[in-house]
Amino acid sequence: MAANLKQYTAEEVAKHNKEGDLWVSIDSKVYNLSKFADLHPGGANVLFADGVAGKDATQAFFGLHRLEVLQRPQYARLQIGTIQGEEPVIKPLGPGEVSKVPYAEPTWLADGFKSPYYTEGHRKFQKAVRTFFMEVVQPAALQCEENGKRIPQEVVDKMAEVNMIAMRLGPGKHLKGRTLMNGTVTPEEFDYFHELIINTELARFGTRGFVDGLLNGAVIGVPPILNYGSPELQARVVPEILSGKKFLALAISEAFAGSDVSGLQTTAVRDGDFWVVTGTKKWITNGVFADYFTTGCKTETGFTVMLIERGDNLETKAIKTSYSPTAGTAYVTFDKVRVPVANTLGPVGKGMNVILTNFNHERWMVICTALSAQRVVVEECLKWASQRMVFGKPLTSQAVIRAKLAAMISRVEASQNWLENITHQMNNMNYAETASKLAGPIGLLKSFVTKSGAETATDASQVFGGRALTVTGMGKVIENYHRTVMFDAILAGAEDVMADLGVRQAMKKMPPTARL
Numbered sequence: 001m002a003a004n005l006k007q008y009t010a011e012e013v014a015k016h017n018k019e020g021d022l023w024v025s026i027d028s029k030v031y032n033l034s035k036f037a038d039l040h041p042g043g044a045n046v047l048f049a050d051g052v053a054g055k056d057a058t059q060a061f062f063g064l065h066r067l068e069v070l071q072r073p074q075y076a077r078l079q080i081g082t083i084q085g086e087e088p089v090i091k092p093l094g095p096g097e098v099s100k101v102p103y104a105e106p107t108w109l110a111d112g113f114k115s116p117y118y119t120e121g122h123r124k125f126q127k128a129v130r131t132f133f134m135e136v137v138q139p140a141a142l143q144c145e146e147n148g149k150r151i152p153q154e155v156v157d158k159m160a161e162v163n164m165i166a167m168r169l170g171p172g173k174h175l176k177g178r179t180l181m182n183g184t185v186t187p188e189e190f191d192y193f194h195e196l197i198i199n200t201e202l203a204r205f206g207t208r209g210f211v212d213g214l215l216n217g218a219v220i221g222v223p224p225i226l227n228y229g230s231p232e233l234q235a236r237v238v239p240e241i242l243s244g245k246k247f248l249a250l251a252i253s254e255a256f257a258g259s260d261v262s263g264l265q266t267t268a269v270r271d272g273d274f275w276v277v278t279g280t281k282k283w284i285t286n287g288v289f290a291d292y293f294t295t296g297c298k299t300e301t302g303f304t305v306m307l308i309e310r311g312d313n314l315e316t317k318a319i320k321t322s323y324s325p326t327a328g329t330a331y332v333t334f335d336k337v338r339v340p341v342a343n344t345l346g347p348v349g350k351g352m353n354v355i356l357t358n359f360n361h362e363r364w365m366v367i368c369t370a371l372s373a374q375r376v377v378v379e380e381c382l383k384w385a386s387q388r389m390v391f392g393k394p395l396t397s398q399a400v401i402r403a404k405l406a407a408m409i410s411r412v413e414a415s416q417n418w419l420e421n422i423t424h425q426m427n428n429m430n431y432a433e434t435a436s437k438l439a440g441p442i443g444l445l446k447s448f449v450t451k452s453g454a455e456t457a458t459d460a461s462q463v464f465g466g467r468a469l470t471v472t473g474m475g476k477v478i479e480n481y482h483r484t485v486m487f488d489a490i491l492a493g494a495e496d497v498m499a500d501l502g503v504r505q506a507m508k509k510m511p512p513t514a515r516l
């Protein structure tokens with residue numbers, strides 16, 4: 001488009017510097033703001049100021065707006081030309097591109113850095129996944145986060161086409177025979193680093209509610225079916241969910257009891273070939289739009305897990321939380337719901353094992369997405385602190401700001417290295433080894449990442465100041481982050497419980513031979 005636009009000299013632009021005849025240049029692009037001035041959300045008079053009207057307003061503009069403002073079609077069309085002999089310097093990331101901002105990407109994606117963990121195949125996969133998320137998912141993420149609606153079906157269908165929903169469950173037999181990401185990786189090659197890549201990419205939009213709205217219910221609620229459901233149940237339900245035709249939520253926690261499973265009150269009573277289920281569930285991610293609920297119930301001989309289909313006696317009500325309703329967080333009521341006994345997942349009374357099987361993977365997933373979101377905050381802060389001018393100098397000229405950046409960067413880099421180490425172990429341990437050796441480290445890392453997240457949210461808010469408090473505009477990613485950072489510290493195991501689990505697991509492994 002720029003090629004067909006007229007070229008102007010700075011002197012020509014300077015002539016248009018008053019009400020009714022107002023031009024500015026921003027990053028070598030010339031904008032005619034004559035009519036727009038009265039519509040400008042920041043007011044008209046700021047545009048007529050000295051140093052703005054008829055001038056190169058690049059610095060003033062980027063002190064007040066995000067680059068995306070200029071990309072919105074209604075504003076992009078204000079551009080009438082370019083400055084002769086100049087080229088635009090500021091560019092958004094194209095689909096699949098990696099950021100050149102230091103620490104904005106994990107080191108394995110940074111120029112010249114090496115990693116022992118990632119192969120050429122992982123690199124190809126990362127590029128394909130980033131392109132897919134930027135092109136297909138990001139527009140929906142931004143919209144849904146704002147309007148609170150469920151992820152659109154067209155996006156779900158496109159995710160299903162590349163088997164994204166199946167890949168989100170991790171490596172395993174459910175991938176067999178599927179073409180993954182248009183053949184970028186085979187089901188046999190797909191490992192936890194591929195899954196880490198997906199989790200990293202999906203959390204990069206500064207839209208925390210949408211991260212859970214992106215069918216997280218299935219990620220945590222389908223594995224019990226794959227591991228414990230009868231072949232008939234699997235054959236009926238799993239394809240519907242992995243193809244995005246039906247949605248599923250994991251329904252364990254209640255207002256009466258969170259992780260304290262012994263306190264659960266939802267009860268299932270046997271009546272012939274059916275369970276009759278009565279009770280309530282709270283904080284159920286994706287519950288608002290789920291068709292199936294992998295549900296924990298109290299039965300005569302203990303805790304039992306079963307798959308419950310939405311029907312007349314099952315109601316869901318949206319719960320207002322501090323993140324976007326696009327996550328579909330629900331309060332669920334079961335009123336004598338009749339559930340076929342064939343829907344039981346695992347042995348009756350042994351539901352704790354069914355749920356526990358899934359915990360490490362769920363917590364690891366939360367670590368991946370929480371860390372990715374934290375890294376985005378680091379990038380936002382590095383950009384802002386460099387472009388924001390105070391007393392004639394960039395914010396980075398303040399030592400106190402640099403100290404905050406140092407702390408933020410160190411936290412994400414430390415967590416990334418620990419996460420990649422754990423992911424490598426997951427690739428090389430069988431299920432029993434993972435359960436015995438990694439529950440502790442995963443608990444500790446989850447606690448570390450979420451504590452770091454809270455510190456980073458505070459630091460980033462100080463860097464952005466008042467802008468961190470507004471839902472739109474310059475600090476919108478920071479606002480979303482500090483408003484929602486606690487979700488990761490609570491979902492899938494509260495921060496303090498996770499840290500304690502790590503130490504308790506270590507205590508179990510203390511050798512009797514050890515003495516000071």
Ligand code: HEM
Pocket residue numbers: 024031033040041042043046047052057060061064065066069070075078472473474
């Ligand atoms: C193509 C030119 C421009 C467009 C399309 C534009 C558009 C906007 C938009 C959409 C907002 C709302 C906030 C946001 O979404 O970030 C805004 C706010 C604002 N704009 Fe502009 N603007 C332009 C140029 C400028 C320039 C050159 C100045 C220089 C002083 C300016 C000063 C402001 C101010 C002071 C605000 C309020 C910021 C805030 O609330 O934090 N704008 N502008």
